[in-house]
Amino acid sequence: MMKLHTGSLYWESTFTKEGFVKVNRQDVYDVAIVGGGMSGALTSYVLANEGYSIALIEQEEVGGGSTSANTGLLQFSNDIMLHELMEQIGEEKAVEFYRSCKIAMENLKDVAEHAPFDVQFHTRESLYYASTEEDVARLRKEFEALRKYGFPVEFWEREDIEAHFPFSQPAAIVTAGDAEVNPLRLCMGAIHYAYEKGMDIFEHTEVLGIRDTEERVLIKTTNGDFQAKSVVVTTGYEPTLDTKIPQKDLKVTYAIATQPIDDLSFWHERMMIWETKRPYLYMRLTDENRIVAGGLDQDMDTLPSSQEEIDKKFAQLKQELQVLFPNQKLDFEYEWTALFGESTDELPVIGRHPVEPNIYYLIGLGGNGTVYSMLGAYLLRDELAGKSNPNEPIVEIER
Template identity: 90%
Template sequence: MKLHTGSLYWESTFTKEGFAEVKRQDLYDVAIVGGGMSGALTSYVLANEGYSIVLIEQGEVGGGSTAANTGLLQFSNDIMLHELMEQIGEEKAVEFYRTCKEAMIHLQDVAEHAPFDVHFHTRESLYYASTEEDVVRLRKEFEVLQKYGFPVEFWELEDIKAHFLFSRPAAIVTAGDAEVNPLRLCMGAIQYAYEKGMDIFEHTEVLGILDTEERVFIQTTNGEFQAKSVVVTTGYAPTPDMVIPQKDLKVTYAIATQPIEDLSFWHDRMMIWETKRPYLYMRLTDENRIVAGGLDQNMDTIPSSQEDIDKKFKQLKQELQELFPNQKFHFEYEWTALFGESTDELPVIGRHPFERNIYYLIGLGGNGTVYSMLGAYLLRDELAGTSNPNESILEIER
């Protein structure tokens, strides 16, 4: 399945190096299937716990959807906290949001321990009401976030106009969010675990997984691996007899400008997104480029028509230009990506319902990197037999 097309900006910022060939161990503590962001963050967390780990990737690590990620990291989610309360209950919803906030701290820890700069920067986010009708909903969300101690401010129209050249009816400003180069973060986490002894096998496709009482046998195009536990992080079914539950597919679009010399029109390098669905979101990079994305569509594959794709890119550029009408932007990168989103807008994390030694970490949705980070710690607890408050919220069958 093709996961992305077009020119990917992040690939221009990092040169991958290969990993040394190793003799596989007879039995690993954990085998991680998938070398994208979820696999990378899981390897980082489990390497710190002293597990012997093998990472199995059918292509090259960091070569899938990770390079198409736009790198906005936020504790707020596509589903607002007050709406999640209605869906799963107040206590569970607040716990999940608090864990997302904690994941932001853990992601900064990964960035600080990576063997090279991953361009992680703490930022505020501006979440604006796209229309007057969205203001009531946005204010309700602000009040709930404030009630439970999340770092938020409410901006009226005049507040937005005082900081930006555009105006919107209202906005929530959240603190403690961050931006990152997602490809460098993924490769940094993997390199960290590799230097702690993790074995990496690229170009190794999983053909079958057999769970027995004592160990799991993983059949691949590169022979057999054995592990006490397996964590599947691929986002797609690695074998015909496995399924990824709770999943819908969407296509998203992203663009990146050429570097911009004067960014005085962009207040405090904030990340920006909106209440409309599908929404527009944007951020700045270390090279002072604007990366903007959105316009998601419910589709099982990337559109085959380049004309249809180009219409989406044109729409993205127009919406960005409408926010900053006096700025002249020159666009250099355009890409399209396929990603999964769960039917209840939450990730899928936990033990396989029928196989006791097989686990899933599928960071579905627009907040996938944060989900992957909190999921890595949830799996750490499950592997150790320790309770985790998110276990019942994110379990496979829910």
């Protein structure tokens, strides 16, 4: 098993997992979902509402992979700007994809409202600032593209930023309709919702192989064999079975969480904050009034082995945060390092296996993985029902 994170994970302190009742497996499920992280959780939520019989198969414990290392910023804007995506895949497709991410934000709110416990979901605005003067023109071009197609966006000049925050940056765009969430509680909330609707959960069950036949799919595991009419593979950054997913090298990212802060008057309307440079710094607040911040991504396919190197990155991250908020005494309590992946075109990989028609993939690659996973869950719902979806050609495996 691939090691996905190390360090002290803040979200694990906010939720106590409970075991699921063991069940006798059905002879044949409508859908087997392989992977109990965020993608598997959101898929189970959507498909449970469609009345499918579902088996959720997880090699460790559900919610135990990359989910706890997620920083929980949810945005319709992506790592690749709308105007740049237009140049890459065409204007119509790019706008469709961005609109689908906006709808996914609304769908995530629906998941939060239907979860059997509070997942700490709060609608927020995002401040996306230009890291340098050279980035202002690019940011203004993005503002014009978003505004042209009706996305909720404002352009802030330097004086606007200075009027609302204790730092100064050349310019920024502010988007509305984004959100913050406790990712572990969201993941577990979606799984518990589907579980209460009858989904069977099989933890500590490693999938050894998946074979599609004309009538059903056979899933060989360390816990015996399963049969399903369809299989959805949602294994995140773990190596995927039976197909090659177009993906860049994995990256390592670093994240920190402060101790609770008594006075947050310096933080305008609890906005989420990120920037144009790459790798970028990003940050948000939690229900406990902690700052969660991350960034300093590196191209690495395994977690760093040198604690000295890790400590240097954490020190740099803390310093960058302190520069933005120079008058605040920030005490840090949690530090963690995690792996994540990106596809070659910075879009997720979702859809039917190119050769085996009963096997589907939902791999929410990139910095916006939770939103991609929500978008993908509804896309797969449509594919399973034989309906067309406009995002199919944009995110399909062989594109």
